Amino acid sequence: xxxxxxxxxxxxxxxxxxxxxxxxxxxxxxxxxxxxxxxxxxxxxxxxxxxxxxxxxxxxxxxxxxxxxxxxxxxxxxxxxxxxxxxxxxxxxxxxxxxxxxxxxxxxxxxxxxxxxxxxxxxxxxxxxxxxxxxxxxxxxxxxxxxxxxxxxxxxxxxxxxxxxxxxxxxxxxxxxxxxxxxxxxxxxxxxxxxxxxxxxxxxxxxxxxxxxxxxxxxxxxxxxxxxxxxxxxxxxxxxxxxxxxxxxxxxxxxxxxxxxxxxxxxxxxxxxxxxxxxxxxxxxxxxxxxxxxxxxxxxxxxxxxxxxxxxxxxxxxxxxxxxxxxxxxxxxxxx
Amino acid sequence: xxxxxxxxxxxxxxxxxxxxxxxxxxxxxxxxxxxxxxxxxxxxxxxxxxxxxxxxxxxxxxxxxxxxxxxxxxxxxxxxxxxxxxxxxxxxxxxxxxxxxxxxxxxxxxxxxxxxxxxxxxxxxxxxxxxxxxxxxxxxxxxxxxxxxxxxxxxxxxxxxxxxxxxxxxxxxxxxxxxxxxxxxxxxxxxxxxxxxxxxxxxxxxxxxxxxxxxxxxxxxxxxxxxxxxxxxxxxxxxxxxxxxxxxxxxxxxxxxxxxxxxxxxxxxxxxxxxxxxxxxxxxxxxxxxxxxxxxxxxxxxxxxxxxxxxxxxxxxxxxxxxxxxxxxxxxxxxx
Numbered sequence: 001x002x003x004x005x006x007x008x009x010x011x012x013x014x015x016x017x018x019x020x021x022x023x024x025x026x027x028x029x030x031x032x033x034x035x036x037x038x039x040x041x042x043x044x045x046x047x048x049x050x051x052x053x054x055x056x057x058x059x060x061x062x063x064x065x066x067x068x069x070x071x072x073x074x075x076x077x078x079x080x081x082x083x084x085x086x087x088x089x090x091x092x093x094x095x096x097x098x099x100x101x102x103x104x105x106x107x108x109x110x111x112x113x114x115x116x117x118x119x120x121x122x123x124x125x126x127x128x129x130x131x132x133x134x135x136x137x138x139x140x141x142x143x144x145x146x147x148x149x150x151x152x153x154x155x156x157x158x159x160x161x162x163x164x165x166x167x168x169x170x171x172x173x174x175x176x177x178x179x180x181x182x183x184x185x186x187x188x189x190x191x192x193x194x195x196x197x198x199x200x201x202x203x204x205x206x207x208x209x210x211x212x213x214x215x216x217x218x219x220x221x222x223x224x225x226x227x228x229x230x231x232x233x234x235x236x237x238x239x240x241x242x243x244x245x246x247x248x249x250x251x252x253x254x255x256x257x258x259x260x261x262x263x264x265x266x267x268x269x270x271x272x273x274x275x276x277x278x279x280x281x282x283x284x285x286x287x288x289x290x291x292x293x294x295x296x297x298x299x300x301x302x303x304x305x306x307x308x309x310x311x312x313x314x315x316x317x318x319x320x321x322x323x324x325x326x327x328x329x330x331x332x333x334x335x336x
Numbered sequence: 337x338x339x340x341x342x343x344x345x346x347x348x349x350x351x352x353x354x355x356x357x358x359x360x361x362x363x364x365x366x367x368x369x370x371x372x373x374x375x376x377x378x379x380x381x382x383x384x385x386x387x388x389x390x391x392x393x394x395x396x397x398x399x400x401x402x403x404x405x406x407x408x409x410x411x412x413x414x415x416x417x418x419x420x421x422x423x424x425x426x427x428x429x430x431x432x433x434x435x436x437x438x439x440x441x442x443x444x445x446x447x448x449x450x451x452x453x454x455x456x457x458x459x460x461x462x463x464x465x466x467x468x469x470x471x472x473x474x475x476x477x478x479x480x481x482x483x484x485x486x487x488x489x490x491x492x493x494x495x496x497x498x499x500x501x502x503x504x505x506x507x508x509x510x511x512x513x514x515x516x517x518x519x520x521x522x523x524x525x526x527x528x529x530x531x532x533x534x535x536x537x538x539x540x541x542x543x544x545x546x547x548x549x550x551x552x553x554x555x556x557x558x559x560x561x562x563x564x565x566x567x568x569x570x571x572x573x574x575x576x577x578x579x580x581x582x583x584x585x586x587x588x589x590x591x592x593x594x595x596x597x598x599x600x601x602x603x604x605x606x607x608x609x610x611x612x613x614x615x616x617x618x619x620x621x622x623x624x625x626x627x628x629x630x631x632x633x634x635x636x637x638x639x640x641x642x643x644x645x646x647x648x649x650x651x652x653x654x655x656x657x658x659x660x661x662x663x664x665x666x667x668x669x670x671x672x
Contacts, residue, residue, distance in 0.1 A: 072524060137587050148521060151529040185484060185571035188408060193487040193568045215575025219583040229572075232529045235521035236569055237576045239551025244580035247555040248616070251473050252588060255605070255612045262608055265601035269591070272598055276591045280584070 006035055007320045009313050010090035010099035013042030014068040015106020017303045023105060024050040026309020031059035036313050039099055041065055041086040065089045071302065075109025079117055087111055091118035094295035101296035101316035103287070105304035111297065112149055112290055119295040122325070124332035127153070128292035129161045130231070130299065131168050132238060137279040139221040140173040144183075146231040147238050147288060153230035155198040158182075160332065162206055164291040165226035167331050171322040172315075173225075180206060181213030181224030183233060188212065195230065203228070215240075245280055287312040289319060291328060296320055342371055343656045345649050346426035346435035349378030350404040351442015353639045359441060360386040362645020367395035372649050375435055377401055377422040401425045407638065411445025415453055423447055427454035430631040437632035437652035439623070441640035447633065448485055448626055455631040458661070460668040463489070464628035465497045466567065466635065467504050468574060473615040475557040476509040480519075482567040483574050483624055489566035491534040494518075496668065498542055500627040501562035503667050507658040508651075509561075516542060517549030517560030519569060524548065531566065539564070551576075581616055623648040625655060627664060632656055 011027050013020045024047055027038045037059045040047055044064040048054060056062065067082040069075075079088055087106055091114040093099040104111040108130075116128060127150040133141035145165040150157060162180050169178035182200055184192040191212050192200065203209045210224055215237060217223040229237065252273070256266035287300040287308065296319045300312040319325075347363050349356045360383055363374045373395045376383055380400040384390060392398065403418040405411075415424055423442055427450035429435040440447040444466075452464060463486040469477035481501040486493060498516050505514035518536055520528040527548050528536065539545045546560055551573060553559040565573065588609070592602035623636040623644070632655045636648040655661075 074526075137583065151521060183572060185487060185568050190410075193566075196568075215572045215577075216579045218576055218579045220579065230529075232521050232532075233569060233572055236519060236551045236565075236573050240554055240573045240576040241551075241580040243552045243554045243556065244577040245584055247473065248581055248584045248613075251612050251615065252609065255608050258608060258612075261604045265604040268597045268601040269605055272591050272594060273588065276587050276594075277584075279587065 005321070006037055007100040007317055008037040008039060008098070009316050010039045010041060010093040010102045011309065012087040012090045012102070012104035012106055012111070013040045013047050014086040015104045015111070016300070018305055019105065020046050021050050022305045023309055026304070026306035027060060028057060029306050029310050030313040031057060033310060034314060034317065036317055038313075039063055039093060041090045041093070042068070063089060063093070069107050069110040071107050073107060073110065075107055076113045078107075079110055079113040085110075085114075088114045088118065091115050091295075091297070094297070095119050100320045101298060103298045103300060103309065103312045103316060105300035105302060105308070108148065108299055111299050115290055115293045115295065115297040119293045119297070122292055122294055122329055122332060125160055125164070125292040125328075127157050127160075128290050129164060130234070130288045131165060131291050132288040133172070134218055134227070134238070134241065135280050136219055136221050137276070140175065140225075142218065142224065143169045143226045144218070144234055144238060145226060145228060145291070147234040148231045149290065150230065151232040153195070155195060155202055158199045158228055158230065159202045159206065160292070162203060162209070162226065162228045163331055164328055165228060166208055167327050168289070168291060168324065169225045171324050171327060172318060175225050178208055178225040179210045179223070180208045180226045180228060181210050181217065183227045183229040183237065184212035184214065186212065187214055199228075249277070287315055289315065291324075294325060296325060341657070342373055343436040343653055344373040344375060344434070345652050346375045346377060346429040346438045347645065348423040348426045348438070348440035348442055348447070349376045349383050350422040351440045351447070352636070354641055355441065356382050357386045358641045359645055362640070362642035363396060364393060365642050365646050366649040367393060369646060370650060370653065372653055374649075375399055375429060377426045377429070378404070399425060399429070405443050405446040407443050409443060409446065411443055412449045414443075415446055415449040421446075421450075424450045424454065427451050427631075427633070430633070431455050436656045437634060439634045439636060439645065439648045439652055441636035441638060441644070444484065444635055447635050451626055451629045451631065451633040455629045455633070458628055458630055458665050458668060461496055461500070461628040461664075463493050463496075464626050465500060466570070466624045467501060467627050468624040469508070470554055470563070470574070470577065471616050472555055472557050473612070476511065476561075478554065478560065479505045479562045480554075480570055480574060481562060481564060481627070483570040484567045485626065486566065487568040489531070491531060491538055494535045494564055494566065495538045495542065496628070498539060498545070498562065498564045499667055500664055501564060502544055503663050504625070504627060504660065505561045507660050507663060508654060511561050514544055514561040515546045515559070516544045516562045516564060517546050517553065519563045519565040519573065520548035520550065522548065523550055535564075585613070623651055625651065627660075630661060632661060
């Protein structure tokens, strides 16, 4: 079913640990499963090698571009130098109105730089920020912002992140009045490093500000819907969480396989656990979004497989139809 | 059995969410179960109310002191003002040679301030740091340093933390040549905020330095034995890990109790899981240690129960018998 307002996403086919195979598979699945048209950017021969039967289905186009930015390329320099890189062309497509959103699972810095350089920043936003949904089983996710875009952040930028996070929590998860917390090393006022103390004073005047929140408030409902931090700290928090989840999950699976009796019992337990654990699956909660640029840019994780691409496309569609960029523009202008 | 070199630990009976009941119970268990004498600091009537039969067993003394620093007191000011506070008197006991180590589960800032003011800093150490063992199932723990003592850190201080972490990893976990990683937002050289980039250059010359490590390297063996960071970031990493473990553990237990069949299967699985999950139990891995002061100071978590106190006493004993403070002194002097 094709609706009148079907959007088009520009997908960087060459970015990610499993590119182009999984990205192409995800793009095809996107066109087949959700009402989104796809433009795939990358080397046409590499892309077509992963299209079953060698014929593109309806709703999928390939745009040939010859350069590829690797995971270890220096992002900004690579984006400036490689004007025909898949991720750069995808960003350009959004700027030129050929697509409503871009998706990349490649070098995050390059995706950011491409989005910044090609789309430009929203007026009033000094630096972009990555918003990531942190899963909270049984509740809506929390938004961690910035999860890695801007590592040396000025206090005012964190205030902008808070505003953007608030808009995003509203649009993505329908939270009417999102509670904004400043990620710090204690919840009492006065906790935090110099940056946090300055930001705390600035955030006082912001609607929804609930004060300092801690790492221990992540993944449990109640304290805050949006966790504001700089990109360095946000990256550490997010990866520490991933690490802990992986460690405990490994321990659980090892235990379920540790004795004959356990293996028998696990025939009941394992399917239930795998089902419940979907709450944590980044392929299902959807990718990170770069906020602050004049277009929708979804950053999927490096190990993205086809379902992650479909999920990213869903997020892209949500952001486009909800008018996230427009709402960010208005909010930031309102706040002065 | 009492050995000739039995050490004495000074325990702050009034600190912690379950003080004094659990702290006193832990102190009594320490004297009974491990070869450590105990001096309990706090209000004598509050302590004695939790001593079964009202008679102190051998190896346990109570030192009456009347002031108590609360969890939300401003640490440095409280320590200066309340000279008769239990945590201050415990630190003083170490300085005066009445005990070889102190333990507190109370206000962490106050325990630090008391240790700093009463014991003083090791020459050559600018700021103390908290070293926390991060559990790695199937391997020795990793040392996270600083986990929260010094939030606005100068680059040189992180180099001192690295040196202290290396000594501590050697002494506590018998790692001959501990690998030192700088916690950053990517493993490539050049990643990190301004602080990290400066520290990276300084650490180059340090023995055992393996470069940047990420949050995702925590809790898995291989990359580094010591994770060096500032106290702000360390706190966020540690609490994010705790949060993730709690979230997933809750989900697992809920699932095991979700259906009749699951409950039946869990009679096999649950004991195995609880046994395996002890790898993560802070009551068993032992408390955090404040490094850089002229005495052993073990900081137990705020929710410490009696077993956590016993565990902290074990850590204190290990640190004393291994001569951690002396070894730190020598290393720091050697390094110039």
